[in-house]
Amino acid sequence: MTSGGKLLTGRVKGRDGLAAALQEVLDAYAKLSEEARRPKAVEGDIKPQLPPPDGGLVLTIYDRPLGRSSTGQYRHPEGEDCGGFRTHAPHGQRCSLWLTKEECEALVPATPAKGQTRKVSATLAKRIWLYGLMPQTLWVVEEMWKPDSVKAGELDVTVEEVSAQSVRMRVHGSVLLTSPGALHTWPDRKFIKNLENRYDARLEGVIVYDRTKAKITRWDMAVLGDYSGRWFAGNNGWKEATAESPMPLGFAFEIDETAYTLPPERRRPRSFMHAYTFKEREAFYWDPDKWLDDWKKRQPK
C-alpha cells in the first residue's frame, strides 16, 4: 500500500513464500508517479498505544498445549496428542501483563538474605493467575477466567543469591483455577453441554533484581499444569479435554525488553483483557478484588 492509501497487490497463491509477491508490489510502486507515491501531506494524528507504567515491568506470556511421549516426556503435540486435534495457533499464543513500580518493588526484600521467603502480594498473585494464565491458544478470546476462579493458590519468592550487584530470587507456587463453561458445536453454536474449565498448575521461575539499576532485569517463569474444559481446535470446532484425560498446558513468562525503549509509534498494544475486557473498568485490571466485588453485586439473588 502506498502512503496515500492505494493498494498494491502481489500474488501469493502458487508461490513459495512472500518474496515474489513483495517484489511485485515493489515493481508496481516503482511505476507510480512521484505524486501517487508521496502525497504532499498525510492527514490524521498519530495515536500511539498507551505506555506501560513508569518504573514498572511488562511481562510477555506465551502459552501452548503440550503432548507427552510414551516415556512421559513433555513435547509439542504430535500424533494422537490432544486427541489428534490441533489448536488454531500451532505455535502458541502471546500475551502480556503489566506490573506497576510498586508491585515490582514489593517483590524485593529491603534487606535481602539468602533463604528468605516472602509471599507475593495477593493482588499481584491474582493478577498473574487470572490475567496471565489465560490459555489464549485454547480459548481464542471467547472465554476467560471469572473473578472467583481462583479456588486455591500460593505464590512465594525465595532469595537464592545476594551480591552487591543483584538479588536472585526463586518464584514458586501453585494455583487451581476453575470456571463454568459450555460446549457448543462450531460454527453454528448449538449447545452440547455444560462443563467446567479447570487448570491445576505449578509455577516455577527466576527473578533477578539489579541493585545498581534498581529494577528487575530478569523474570523467567514456567507454568505447567493439567487443563480440562473446552478448547478450540480450529476448523474442527470446540473440543473437550476431560478430567480423566486432561491436556498438559504450559505458559512461559519473560520480560518484554522492548516495552520501555520502543518509540511511541512502535509500542505494543495492551493485552486483550486490559484493552478490551476492562476498557471501561481499568481499576479491575489492577485489582482483581474490585472486579470480584463488582461481579458479586451483579449475581442474581
Next chain:
Amino acid sequence: MFALVRPQPTEWRHLQVQWITDVVAARKQAAKDDKPMVVLYTGGAGYNEPLGIC
C-alpha cells in the same frame, strides 16, 4: 519447560520486524522514505492478531 513453551526459532519470526503500530505514523514514515507499506492484519475476533493477544 520454559524453553519448550517459548517460541522456537522457526516460530513468530515476523516479530523480528519492528512494526509500526499506528497507521498514521506508518503512512507518514512511508511518505518520508518514499517506500510502500506492508500492512499486516488478520481476520478473527482478536486471536489472530499478528502481535498476539498482546
